[in-house]
Amino acid sequence: xxxxxxxxxxxxxxxxxxxxxxxxxxxxxxxxxxxxxxxxxxxxxxxxxxxxxxxxxxxxxxxxxxxxxxxxxxxxxxxxxxxxxxxxxxxxxxxxxxxxxxxxxxxxxxxxxxxxxxxxxxxxxxxxxxxxxxxxxxxxxxxxxxxxxxxxxxxxxxxxxxxxxxxxxxxxxxxxxxxxxxxxxxxxxxxxxxxxxxxxxxxxxxxxxxxxxxxxxxxxxxxxxxxxxxxxxxxxxxxxxxxxxxxxxxxxxxxxxxxxxxxxxxxxxxxxxxxxxxxxxxxxxxxxxxxxxxxxxxxxxxxxxxxxxxxxxxxxxxxxxxxxxxxxxxxxxxxxxxxxxxxxxxxxxxxxxxxxxxxxxx
Amino acid sequence: xxxxxxxxxxxxxxxxxxxxxxxxxxxxxxxxxxxxxxxxxxxxxxxxxxxxxxxxxxxxxxxxxxxxxxxxxxxxxxxxxxxxxxxxxxxxxxxxxxxxxxxxxxxxxxxxxxxxxxxxxxxxxxxxxxxxxxxxxxxxxxxxxxxxxxxxxxxxxxxxxxxxxxxxxxxxxxxxxxxxxxxxxxxxxxxxxxxxxxxxxxxxxxxxxxxxxxxxxxxxxxxxxxxxxxxxxxxxxxxxxxxxxxxxxxxxxxxxxxxxxxxxxxxxxxxxxxxxxxxxxxxxxxxxxxxxxxxxxxxxxxxxxxxxxxxxxxxxxxxxxxxxxxxxxxxxxxxxxxxxxxxxxxxxxxxxxxxxxxxxxx
Numbered sequence: 001x002x003x004x005x006x007x008x009x010x011x012x013x014x015x016x017x018x019x020x021x022x023x024x025x026x027x028x029x030x031x032x033x034x035x036x037x038x039x040x041x042x043x044x045x046x047x048x049x050x051x052x053x054x055x056x057x058x059x060x061x062x063x064x065x066x067x068x069x070x071x072x073x074x075x076x077x078x079x080x081x082x083x084x085x086x087x088x089x090x091x092x093x094x095x096x097x098x099x100x101x102x103x104x105x106x107x108x109x110x111x112x113x114x115x116x117x118x119x120x121x122x123x124x125x126x127x128x129x130x131x132x133x134x135x136x137x138x139x140x141x142x143x144x145x146x147x148x149x150x151x152x153x154x155x156x157x158x159x160x161x162x163x164x165x166x167x168x169x170x171x172x173x174x175x176x177x178x179x180x181x182x183x184x185x186x187x188x189x190x191x192x193x194x195x196x197x198x199x200x201x202x203x204x205x206x207x208x209x210x211x212x213x214x215x216x217x218x219x220x221x222x223x224x225x226x227x228x229x230x231x232x233x234x235x236x237x238x239x240x241x242x243x244x245x246x247x248x249x250x251x252x253x254x255x256x257x258x259x260x261x262x263x264x265x266x267x268x269x270x271x272x273x274x275x276x277x278x279x280x281x282x283x284x285x286x287x288x289x290x291x292x293x294x295x296x297x298x299x300x301x302x303x304x305x306x307x308x309x310x311x312x313x314x315x316x317x318x319x320x321x322x323x324x325x326x327x328x329x330x331x332x333x334x335x336x337x338x339x340x341x342x343x344x345x346x347x348x349x350x351x352x353x354x355x356x357x358x359x360x361x362x
Numbered sequence: 363x364x365x366x367x368x369x370x371x372x373x374x375x376x377x378x379x380x381x382x383x384x385x386x387x388x389x390x391x392x393x394x395x396x397x398x399x400x401x402x403x404x405x406x407x408x409x410x411x412x413x414x415x416x417x418x419x420x421x422x423x424x425x426x427x428x429x430x431x432x433x434x435x436x437x438x439x440x441x442x443x444x445x446x447x448x449x450x451x452x453x454x455x456x457x458x459x460x461x462x463x464x465x466x467x468x469x470x471x472x473x474x475x476x477x478x479x480x481x482x483x484x485x486x487x488x489x490x491x492x493x494x495x496x497x498x499x500x501x502x503x504x505x506x507x508x509x510x511x512x513x514x515x516x517x518x519x520x521x522x523x524x525x526x527x528x529x530x531x532x533x534x535x536x537x538x539x540x541x542x543x544x545x546x547x548x549x550x551x552x553x554x555x556x557x558x559x560x561x562x563x564x565x566x567x568x569x570x571x572x573x574x575x576x577x578x579x580x581x582x583x584x585x586x587x588x589x590x591x592x593x594x595x596x597x598x599x600x601x602x603x604x605x606x607x608x609x610x611x612x613x614x615x616x617x618x619x620x621x622x623x624x625x626x627x628x629x630x631x632x633x634x635x636x637x638x639x640x641x642x643x644x645x646x647x648x649x650x651x652x653x654x655x656x657x658x659x660x661x662x663x664x665x666x667x668x669x670x671x672x673x674x675x676x677x678x679x680x681x682x683x684x685x686x687x688x689x690x691x692x693x694x695x696x697x698x699x700x701x702x703x704x705x706x707x708x709x710x711x712x713x714x715x716x717x718x719x720x721x722x723x724x
Contacts, residue, residue: 080500081499081500082567107565107567137443138442138443138610139609139610141609141641141642199566200565200566200567201565201566201567202565202566203469203562203563203564203565203566204561204562204563204564204565204566204569204613204614204617205444205469205562205563205610205611205614207566207613208609208610208612208613209610244658245658245661245662247501247503247570247620247621247662248500248501248567248570248571248620249567250570250616250620251566251569251570251613251614251616251617251620252566252567252613254612254613254616255566255613258609258610258612258613259609279503280503281661281662282661284661288661292657292658292661295654295657296606296607296654299607299643299644299646299650299654300607300609300643
């Protein structure tokens with residue numbers, strides 16, 4: 001279906017807590033017609049977050065947002081732990097009563113909530129819980145036979161821009177004539193692409209198996225793209241999750257590192273970030289991160305870090321260029337900010353390295 | 363309750379597939395009155411597996427096992443993927459009809475099976491799904507404040523003897539007068555100890571949080587033991603899971619490595635094992651394993667491997683002694699087979715290293 005989103009992000013739209021809202025506005029093919037945030041009501045998305053490049057109005061309630069004819073209410077936050085804030089209940093109920101579809105990426109499964117389920121039924125609306133995973137099998141090794149090169153984003157922390165880097169690099173590949181599929185592994189990616197599995201929601205024993213199913217599905221999708229042909233270059237770009245030294249999310253990071261069977265890795269980082277978000281744990285440096293990710297892969301299916309994608313949004317342009325030069329100097333790898341400076345330069349720099357690693361596994 | 367187990371392991375009791383059966387017979391305080399395995403009916407457990415030191419008879423059916431007055435039927439297998447074999451359904455139904463409790467560590471939740479749930483209700487019996495986890499919070503860091511030293515088993519593969527090593531080392535500590543608690547992290551450990559969480563069954567995002575809750579509970583339990591006193595030595599010994607280069611189970615391994623916040627690690631290995639069980643992936647060597655586990659911990663809460671526990675059951679005694687000497691020479695660490703030669707020598711060798719690492723975090 002074609003969606004017209006009303007996005008619920010009360011009092012947090014301008015903050016990192018609303019990363020699902022920001023991702024969908026920036027990258028979804030579905031249009032965002034309005035955002036609910038009483039703190040910014042009366043302004044536009046562009047007024048608050050210019051980089052999102054959207055003139056959608058910000059309103060103070062779901063009731064007010066109905067005037068913009070939405071089809072769907074998107075719960076636009078991604079809090080640690082993924083619990084539904086109590087304050088959201090009333091607004092979600094208003095949406096369901098108005099017959100809107102409700103789309104949520106929380107760990108709280110809204111479809112399991114008796115009140116919401118009843119409202120949805122009574123008003124012929126539906127609930128799409130992005131995070132509810134399909135049953136996953138154990139990792140089988142079938143992913144090792146995928147012929148299309150698999151590029152996985154790995155990070156220095158959560159919420160540094162791994163999904164964005166994956167979307168931008170997949171776009172660059174397609175624009176260069178290489179059929180590429182973005183493989184969504186988390187709730188925002190699923191909302192954007194319309195398919196995928198939130199690997200962090202899968203039972204731990206089956207999380208690598210879920211990642212494997214995603215790249216198998218990505219392989220089917222890439223073969224269906226216009227321009228796909230036997231032996232012609234193509235690409236799977238897998239959204240990463242967490243970081244290998246994140247005390248809570250690293251098992252999900254590792255599930256993707258092993259389960260998606262990457263041929264190559266892109267390291268994503270925010271240069272100003274110093275500690276793991278929410279924990280008193282220092283971020284690892286570039287070289288430590290690269291060594292750790294590559295060492296873990298080496299024992300199973302070797303994959304090298306082939307590029308570094310920095311998120312420099314909080315820096316001025318000269319600082320950003322300095323940070324990029326510093327990362328490139330420390331690692332001898334191509335490095336860029338794929339949002340600020342576009343993804344093509346980094347894609348062009350990493351593509352030859354990808355062909356090489358892919359050939360190693362042919 | 364005091365249980366009298368009838369153990370269901372048809373046609374696999376003598377094999378590794380029955381590791382839950384073997385663990386419970388060897389280590390549970392509950393008695394095993396009989397084992398169901400038509401392939402070995404008429405023999406005793408000792409006839410088939412002398413090291414289990416049990417005279418329980420082996421019978422050909424649950425019906426025949428009822429003569430030994432069991433209170434509970436234990437599903438004695440731990441297959442990859444944890445699915446209930448169809449062939450087990452009829453035998454489980456016989457047990458429920460006879461009013462037996464049914465205890466299962468499968469991923470298939472027997473209590474969710476309509477037929478079993480109805481039988482249990484009709485015959486006033488119950489189903490204990492060992493693997494069904496409690497709701498776990500996100501990892502919080504509270505485990506970093508635990509004062510009792512935490513010793514975690516890490517492995518070269520799954521099913522190498524991590525649970526056994528943990529049980530033996532906890533026993534040795536208690537026998538040396540150091541109050542110690544075995545912290546169960548998998549279904550067999552839970553059946554043996556009567557508490558715990560099967561971390562592999564927890565939703566991936568919350569698996570480190572589940573491990574953290576287990577050591578917090580372990581700390582409460584160790585403080586309740588006779589001999590526990592402020593400032594006196596005590597010990598938590600955490601059952602490990604999987605291996606860091608296991609393509610399916612490593613995320614669970616990492617959940618324990620981070621979530622249980624260990625002060626020190628014991629590496630467990632079967633010297634004759636060459637590849638990851640069920641996959642075409644070579645086992646890492648001692649030094650690679652130690653480096654990988656220690657490197658991952660180093661970025662969060664440093665912990666060193668302080669000893670190596672080998673499982674040499676498939677070797678003759680001189681080969682076993684040679685394997686132990688070889689591991690010790692390669693790693694400069696104390697090394698022993700805690701089942702074959704008893705746990706006291708290894709415990710005595712690692713205890714001083716533990717005190718030292720614990721002091722580092724005091």
